[in-house]
Every structure is written in C-alpha cells, then in structure tokens.
Amino acid sequence: MxxxxxxxxxxxxxxxxxxxxxxxxxxxxxxxxxxxxxxxxxxxxxxxxxxxxxxxxxxxxxxxxxxxxxxxxxxxxxxxxxxxxxxxxxxxxxxxxxxxxxxxxxxxxxxxxxxxxxxxxxxxxxxxxxxxxxxxxxxxxxxxxxxxxxxxxxxxxxxxxxxxxxxxxxxxxxxxxxMPVTSPMPPNPDDLARVLALVAGAERVVVMAGLGAAEAGAGPACAALADRLGGLLATTLPARGLFAGHPFNLNVAGGFATETARECFGEADLIIAVGTSLSHHNADGGKLWPNARLLQIDTAPVTLAQGRIAAQDHLRADARLGVEAILAGVTPRDPGWRSDALAHRIATAPADSTQFAPIPGLHDPRDVMAALETHLPQGWEMVNSSGHCSYFVAQMPTRHQERFLTIREFGAIGNGLAFAMGVAAARPDQPTVLFDGDGSLLMHMQELETIARHGLKILIVAMNDGAYGSEIHKLRAEGLSDAGAVFGHTDLAAIARGFGIKGARVDDLAALPGLIAEFAGQGGAMLLDIPISDQVASPVIRRAHPPKA
CATH class of the missing domain: 3.40.50.970 (Thiamin diphosphate (ThDP)-binding fold, Pyr/PP domains)
Structure with missing residues (x-):
C-alpha cells in the first residue's frame, strides 16, 4: 500500500x-x-x-x-x-x-x-x-x-x-x-562581591535548595556553605530529602514545614534560595520568614513570583557554581544558632504536635506515615499525589528526592495513579509506592485496569478518610455543613480486587510489614486501603482556615 x-x-x-x-x-x-x-x-x-x-x-x-x-x-x-x-x-x-x-x-x-x-x-x-x-x-x-x-x-x-x-x-x-552545548554559568565578580557583603552581615542563615539545585548537583556545596556559616538547611517540596541525614536539615520549607522549621525560619535574617522558583507555597505566602531577606541564586532570577515580591537580592549563576563561589569567599564562623539541643529537636520533635481525639477503628494519618517511613524499603520509588493527605506524606525526612516524585502545580487532585504509572514505566527496576487519598483515587480508578494489564509494580497506599479531606475541614471551619464533601469509606480494596489487583484493608498498622513483604515478593500491584480519621486536620488547613467564632 x-x-x-x-x-x-x-x-x-x-x-x-x-x-x-x-x-x-x-x-x-x-x-x-x-x-x-x-x-x-x-x-x-x-x-x-x-x-x-x-x-x-x-x-x-x-x-x-x-x-x-x-x-x-x-x-x-x-x-x-x-x-x-x-x-x-x-x-x-x-x-x-x-x-x-x-x-x-x-x-x-x-x-x-x-x-x-x-x-x-x-x-x-x-x-x-x-x-x-x-x-x-x-x-x-x-x-x-x-x-x-x-x-x-x-x-x-x-x-x-x-x-x-x-x-x-x-x-x-x-x-x-x-540542542546547544552550554556550560554552567559562573557568577559575575561584581555581583559576587555584593552578595558576599550581604552574607557577611547575616547572623542566622538558612540555605534552601530547590529542584534546580538538585539537578545542578549543588547539594554538597549547599550543605558545605551552611556548615561554614553555622546555618541551617531546608528544601522546597520537590527537592525534599536532598539533605537527608544532615543534623541541621529542617526538611521541607513552606506550608508543609514542621513546627521546629517554622520557628527557625522565623528567627532567620537571611535565606539563600538556590535553584528554586520561589513559589507562593514555598514561602507560605511570605509568612514563613518574616524577618529575613532572601537571596536567590538562579540562572534566571526574579523579583516578583506568583503575585508577591519574593526576593530582594539576586545572584545570576548556575546553582552549584554560585554556591561554590560564595563558599570560597566566606570564612568559617562559630556554630551560631546550631546546638546539640536544636539537632536533637530536629531529629525527634513531631512535625505537628496537635492532639486530636482518637476514633475507634480509624488511624491518625500521622501514625500511618510514621509506620510507612519505618517499614518501606529505602530504594523504592515514591509518588506523592495532591490533596489534604499530601501534608502527612511530606513528613518522611529520610526519603531522597531522586526517588520521591512530587508534582503539585495547579492544585489538582486525581493525578496520583497516572503519576505512579509514569514513574513505574521510567523506573521498572524498583517498585513504585503511591500515596493518595480516596477522593483523588476515585477520580481515575479505571487506571487500576491499566496498571494490572501492563503488569506495573505499584503499591498504592490509599489514605481513606471517606471524604474530600481539604473541603471538609474548610467547611467545618466556616461553620457550614460538610455533607457535600463526605461520602463514606468506600471499600477501595474490593474495587482493586475487581480489577485483578491484590487489595487489603489495614485495620492494624502492625500488619504493614507483612503486607509490604507480600507485595515485594509478588509481581504486579497491590492496594492498601487504610481508614484514617477525618478529624485530623493538617496545620496547613488550620492556619489558613481557623474556626470562625
């Protein structure tokens, strides 16, 4: 033909x-x-x-x-x-x-x-x-x-x-x-001199790295700069885990920051933001570091970002070369605000210490994530979807961004299964773990058939609160009925079995190690339906939507 x-x-x-x-x-x-x-x-x-x-x-x-x-x-x-x-x-x-x-x-x-x-x-x-x-x-x-x-x-x-x-x-x-062949961009000497003077005058510095820093291989230089300045480390959400294991790593900055991190950011007088777009969420709308100037190191630095003045100072440079140039120009300092007590607090204090009344038969999502952090193998790929449960998933400090996908731009739920399929296709050598809420999963539950048909090795962790989590907490804070956002605990495990995927309801978190081992030993996918309390509101929701009188 x-x-x-x-x-x-x-x-x-x-x-x-x-x-x-x-x-x-x-x-x-x-x-x-x-x-x-x-x-x-x-x-x-x-x-x-x-x-x-x-x-x-x-x-x-x-x-x-x-x-x-x-x-x-x-x-x-x-x-x-x-x-x-x-x-x-x-x-x-x-x-x-x-x-x-x-x-x-x-x-x-x-x-x-x-x-x-x-x-x-x-x-x-x-x-x-x-x-x-x-x-x-x-x-x-x-x-x-x-x-x-x-x-x-x-x-x-x-x-x-x-x-x-x-x-x-x-x-x-x-x-x-x-594609043009280009080399990393070093900083201009005059710009560098101005930045070094700024850094010399700062007393409490946080070096915050974004995905651009990770892609440029700037992680070690960022850690070395923080060490030399007696400062602290943090990352944006997509770059989470870049400094895992460092005793003065505050983990994720922004709305998902821990209580300890928020306190430290509040005391900072200079934030060095490396390879990050300075989004609204990353700065918690400007509330995260109220007393600090922000120095952005990027090949395309900006002043305005998502409707707010995000940075006062800039260094146009490749993330790694820019940080290394500053590192070469500063002298070692005393530990500053670093202390054994702060390192202990970073390592042991809960991300959110708020107490909620337990509900029989339902798990606190913070306990669920702590158990999964303990029992999931380090080498597995992980995917964090969007929605209310994503705050709790962010509190896994040992997981490195190279194996943890986070795409939350545009604020849409319903992407989790698709993101997990993309990761599983890209990294077939390792199992992929998806963390998602029931509302998000149910938007595209049909893709369980795609996962089964293609034999993708995906462990789906469904945080099932029987509702659209963000909406119920916002409605309750407004003093309005939450009936339009509450649907009951759908039997997600049964739905998974209907698509030919192993499904199990997790009523006891002590069962997680055995279920994870079972998934690791089998081919294909598994869905864990974990019923969680709809009374545990994330601090993100509580800050943005305090209860009305």
Whole structure:
C-alpha cells in the first residue's frame, strides 16, 4: 500500500527515543500509535486521556527527557486541559501528538478549534497541515519542548496522517542532536562581591535548595556553605530529602514545614534560595520568614513570583557554581544558632504536635506515615499525589528526592495513579509506592485496569478518610455543613480486587510489614486501603482556615 504519513511520523517519534508513549487510541491517532508500537517504542495504553499526559509528565521528570503522549481529536484533546497547566507550571518538557479532524470534511462530529483550548493552558499548539513539513514539524516540537521546558501539542489531521507518500522520506536529525552545548554559568565578580557583603552581615542563615539545585548537583556545596556559616538547611517540596541525614536539615520549607522549621525560619535574617522558583507555597505566602531577606541564586532570577515580591537580592549563576563561589569567599564562623539541643529537636520533635481525639477503628494519618517511613524499603520509588493527605506524606525526612516524585502545580487532585504509572514505566527496576487519598483515587480508578494489564509494580497506599479531606475541614471551619464533601469509606480494596489487583484493608498498622513483604515478593500491584480519621486536620488547613467564632 506504500508508505503512509503515519509511518513516517512513527519513525520520527521513535527516533526521539521518548522511553515510553502513553496513549489512548481513536480515529485520529490509532494508525500512528500502532506503527509507533511496531517501531519498538514501549506503549502504555491508558483509559483516560488526562492520565496519558499526567503519566508522561511523571515519566519526563524521572528520566530527564521529553515526555510523550498521543490522543485523538476533539474530545480526546479537550480532556487534556487539566494536565497541561500543571506541566506548564512545573516546567516539564512534553510532546503530545493529537489528531485533528480531517481536512477533506466540511463537517465532522469531533471537529473543534483545538488550538485555543491548548494555548489557554499556557502550552504551545503547533498545527501541521503541509505534508512536506510533517517529519520536521514533529521533530521541531520535541526540540521546542527541550528548549522551553514546557509542553507542546502537535495537531495533525488524520486524513493527512493516512495519506500515501511518494517514495521514501529521509528522517530529520533528532532534536537532542540540535540542542546547544552550554556550560554552567559562573557568577559575575561584581555581583559576587555584593552578595558576599550581604552574607557577611547575616547572623542566622538558612540555605534552601530547590529542584534546580538538585539537578545542578549543588547539594554538597549547599550543605558545605551552611556548615561554614553555622546555618541551617531546608528544601522546597520537590527537592525534599536532598539533605537527608544532615543534623541541621529542617526538611521541607513552606506550608508543609514542621513546627521546629517554622520557628527557625522565623528567627532567620537571611535565606539563600538556590535553584528554586520561589513559589507562593514555598514561602507560605511570605509568612514563613518574616524577618529575613532572601537571596536567590538562579540562572534566571526574579523579583516578583506568583503575585508577591519574593526576593530582594539576586545572584545570576548556575546553582552549584554560585554556591561554590560564595563558599570560597566566606570564612568559617562559630556554630551560631546550631546546638546539640536544636539537632536533637530536629531529629525527634513531631512535625505537628496537635492532639486530636482518637476514633475507634480509624488511624491518625500521622501514625500511618510514621509506620510507612519505618517499614518501606529505602530504594523504592515514591509518588506523592495532591490533596489534604499530601501534608502527612511530606513528613518522611529520610526519603531522597531522586526517588520521591512530587508534582503539585495547579492544585489538582486525581493525578496520583497516572503519576505512579509514569514513574513505574521510567523506573521498572524498583517498585513504585503511591500515596493518595480516596477522593483523588476515585477520580481515575479505571487506571487500576491499566496498571494490572501492563503488569506495573505499584503499591498504592490509599489514605481513606471517606471524604474530600481539604473541603471538609474548610467547611467545618466556616461553620457550614460538610455533607457535600463526605461520602463514606468506600471499600477501595474490593474495587482493586475487581480489577485483578491484590487489595487489603489495614485495620492494624502492625500488619504493614507483612503486607509490604507480600507485595515485594509478588509481581504486579497491590492496594492498601487504610481508614484514617477525618478529624485530623493538617496545620496547613488550620492556619489558613481557623474556626470562625
């Protein structure tokens, strides 16, 4: 029948070596996806288009490459408008090949102007309608995603995809070969001198590292700088665990900070923020360090971030080189506010000491996470979804960011299963553990079938409070009825078994070691349904929504 355009497109996509393609097939992409699978690209066939893109996001974050997904036209495309803003805000390189309605048709049931839906999310939309541009156009989308660190959606009419080409077509050079070769950016000497004077005048310093610091390999330099200044260490949520084991590591900064960390941040007079975008949550809206100046070290420093003045001082530099330059220019100090008592408090004090009345048959989520921190093997991959339970999951100080995925941009729940699938596809050598709430899981419970069908080794820890956790606590603080957000404890373990996955309800936390060992010894997935109290509100909720008189 000759070479079709979809054959050429599949060869281009395979040459980009995305590692996996997350797909849901329809008329406008099924021929392409079939050829891509035949070309050797691993395929994960999901049950919902949103989950294809969310899984590709997690896969990209774990591999350091470009995530790849494909969906059909019309409703297949419109399902992406929740995932794409999160990819934009998390700066995740991503390509989505989406079909478009056929060019030859005056009317088509799924015809829609797709570009406005995509560009409204902040993602780029590239329509390919010229046969001679198809191969380079798809390659260029991968290059754009790499260069901008953002999602690019490529729309191709499916009658154009099905067109027969005249003879063999040469493949364009892959996008990776066209990326500029750049070296890390050292700081300007004048800027460095000004920063060294600032640091010399500070007495209580916290060095706070973000994901950019982790990617630049700046962790050891950050720790050394804090040691030299007698200061403390902290990370943003995505970089959690970068300083695990350091006695003066405050762990996560921001709304999820521990009581001890919040007290220390309140005493600081200088925060050195390394490789972080300075989000609203990271600074707890500016309330976390009320008495400190903030020095940002970044290749693209900012003053305004998410509606607030986030930094007063800046050093434009690669994260590692910038910190190392400061380290070379400062002299060792006395321990400062470091002490054995503070190290002991950091190591032993609870993240949240608030007491709640126990409820028979339901666990305190803080006890659940403490038990899981103790019993889950260190080498396993972990995924923290969004929602109320994510605060409790953040309190696992020994877990390193290299094996702990956190993507919370756009504040959407319902992503957990998809994120876990992306991580499991990227890191098949280790089991993946997903921590999620019942409300989030139930949004895309159909993906349990995808997990079972593909044999993905995922342990799903369902924190089941029988409700939408954030909403019930906010409604109660307002003095309003919580009936619209309370649904009862769904038997999630039974649902998992219905999809062919081992499911167990955990009424006694002492059973966790045996269940974890059982999961480790079996193939495939397992879901642990852990009933938790809906009376334990996170400190994030309590601070933002104090009870009204």
């Amino acid at each position: 000759g070479l079709h355009a979809f054959d050429l497109l599949a060869d281009v996509a395979a040459q980009e070596n995305p590692g996996a393609c997350f797909a849901l097939l329809g008329d406008a992409n099924m021929n392409f996806a079939t050829r891509l699978a035949e070309a050797g690209c691993p395929m994960i066939y999901v049950r919902h288009e949103h989950c294809a893109v969310a899984a590709a996001m997690a896969h990209a974050r774990k591999t350091g490459g470009v995530g790849f997904a494909t969906v059909t036209c019309g409703p297949g495309l419109t399902q992406l408008t929740t995932a794409l803003p999160a990819a934009v805000r998390a700066r995740i390189p991503l390509v989505v090949l989406a079909g478009e309605a056929p060019l030859k048709s005056a009317w088509y049931n799924q015809m829609i102007d797709q570009a406005p839906f995509v560009t409204a999310t902040g993602a780029a939309y590239r329509a390919l309608h010229h046969p001679a541009r198809l191969a380079e156009g798809l390659r260029d989308a991968f290059l754009e995603a790499r260069m901008t660190r953002g999602p690019v959606v490529v729309g191709i009419p499916f009658d154009l995809q099905n067109a027969v080409l005249n003879g063999a077509a040469a493949l364009p050079a892959p996008s990776a070969s066209l």
